Amino acid sequence: MVITSKIGIRTKGECDLIDITAQVEREVLDSGINTGTVTLFINGSTAGISTIEYESGLVSDFPDMWDRIVPRNISYQHDLRWGDGNGHSHVRASLLGPSLVVPFTDGILHLGTWQQIIVADFDNRPRAREIVAQIMGE
Amino acid sequence: MVITSKIGIRTKGECDLIDITAQVEREVLDSGINTGTVTLFINGSTAGISTIEYESGLVSDFPDMWDRIVPRNISYQHDLRWGDGNGHSHVRASLLGPSLVVPFTDGILHLGTWQQIIVADFDNRPRAREIVAQIMGE
Amino acid sequence: MVITSKIGIRTKGECDLIDITAQVEREVLDSGINTGTVTLFINGSTAGISTIEYESGLVSDFPDMWDRIVPRNISYQHDLRWGDGNGHSHVRASLLGPSLVVPFTDGILHLGTWQQIIVADFDNRPRAREIVAQIMGE
Numbered sequence: 506m507v508i509t510s511k512i513g514i515r516t517k518g519e520c521d522l523i524d525i526t527a528q529v530e531r532e533v534l535d536s537g538i539n540t541g542t543v544t545l546f547i548n549g550s551t552a553g554i555s556t557i558e559y560e561s562g563l564v565s566d567f568p569d570m571w572d573r574i575v576p577r578n579i580s581y582q583h584d585l586r587w588g589d590g591n592g593h594s595h596v597r598a599s600l601l602g603p604s605l606v607v608p609f610t611d612g613i614l615h616l617g618t619w620q621q622i623i624v625a626d627f628d629n630r631p632r633a634r635e636i637v638a639q640i641m642g643e
Numbered sequence: 644m645v646i647t648s649k650i651g652i653r654t655k656g657e658c659d660l661i662d663i664t665a666q667v668e669r670e671v672l673d674s675g676i677n678t679g680t681v682t683l684f685i686n687g688s689t690a691g692i693s694t695i696e697y698e699s700g701l702v703s704d705f706p707d708m709w710d711r712i713v714p715r716n717i718s719y720q721h722d723l724r725w726g727d728g729n730g731h732s733h734v735r736a737s738l739l740g741p742s743l744v745v746p747f748t749d750g751i752l753h754l755g756t757w758q759q760i761i762v763a764d765f766d767n768r769p770r771a772r773e774i775v776a777q778i779m780g781e
Numbered sequence: 782m783v784i785t786s787k788i789g790i791r792t793k794g795e796c797d798l799i800d801i802t803a804q805v806e807r808e809v810l811d812s813g814i815n816t817g818t819v820t821l822f823i824n825g826s827t828a829g830i831s832t833i834e835y836e837s838g839l840v841s842d843f844p845d846m847w848d849r850i851v852p853r854n855i856s857y858q859h860d861l862r863w864g865d866g867n868g869h870s871h872v873r874a875s876l877l878g879p880s881l882v883v884p885f886t887d888g889i890l891h892l893g894t895w896q897q898i899i900v901a902d903f904d905n906r907p908r909a910r911e912i913v914a915q916i917m918g919e
Binding site: 644645647686688719720722723725733734737738741775 | 816817818831832833837838839842849850877881882883884892893895896899918919
C-alpha cells in the first residue's frame, strides 16, 4: 500500500531549520499503514532534509558549520552566470541531500527521543516549501 | 511490486557530474508502476548520488567545494597503503552517500523543475558505472 | 511484505566506524524476501550511516576529514548550553545523515566488492547502539 501526501512549510531561508517531525508523525498515523517507511523528499535544489536534536544550541551550530565549509562570501560560478546570489545554497543542498527515509512500526517512527526530522532551507530568501511524504507498507 | 533495472554511464572521474534524470524517468515509466519510490544505488566506493540544478555554474561550483573540504593534495593513509592515489575519492563518496530515494505518482518523479538527479564520480580516472534503479510501488 | 529487525553494536565513539555489512546480509537472508530494499536507520542524533571501503587506511582518513571540517576544539552553542561536550558529534551526524537504503535481488545486496555498510558513531563516549533494518519487498 502506498499513500502520498504533502507537508507545507514557510521558511526564512539562509539555513533556517524547520522541525517537521509532528507533521510526519500525523501523516503516518493518518495513512492507516501499520508498518513500513515514510520517504521524505523536498522538490527544489536549495534545501535538504536530515535529523537533529532540535534545541537552540544546535539550531545555531549547524548553520555555523555551513558558513565554514560552504561560505556565502566567496565567488560562485552560478552567481556570476545567473546573478541569483544563492550559489552557496545550491552547493549546500546537494551535499546534504533532498531525501530521508524513516522506518516505522505500529504507526510509530523509529526516531530517538532527541532526534527530530528537519528541513534545512539554504536559499537566500524566505520560501514556501512542499515536502512529499510517501508512506509505503502494510 | 518490485522492478530492478540498471543504468549504465561512462564518467571522466575527478568529480565528473552525470545527469541521469532522463534515464531514471524512463525506467519508472517502463516499470508500469503508477505510484511508489525509485531507489538509486551506486555500487562502488568512489562515487555518490544526489540532486542539483544541472547548469554549468553549479557543475563547476560543486567540485570546487569538494576541492576545499576534501582536498586532493593532502596525505591519505589509503594512498600510503595502497598507492591508488584516490584516497580523497573514497572520503568524498562516503560523505555524499551512495543512495537516493525519489518518490513518484502517476509515473512522474517528484523533482523540482530545476532539480536533476546526478551521479558524482570522484574516482581519479574514467570509469564505466552501473547504477541500480529499483522501483517499488503499486 | 515488511520485516523489521534490529542490529545491536557497541562502539568506542569519536568517529568509531563499525562495519555492519555481514549483519545486514544475514537479516536480508533471514527475512525470506527475495527482492526489495533494506532501510537502515540509526535512532539517535550523534551517529550516521554510509558506505566505505573498509580498510585501515580509510578507517583513519574518514575521521581525519571530520576533524578538519567539523572540529572538536572550537566552540559549540550546544556545549555552552548543555555541557555535553559533544556539539561536534551532533553536527557531524546531521551532515552525514541517519539513514541508508540498499536494494537487493535474490537475497543479495547490490554492494560493490569493496563497499561495506558502516555506522559512524560520532559521540564523545562509548555507546551501545541499535540500528533498525527494515526489509520490504516480495
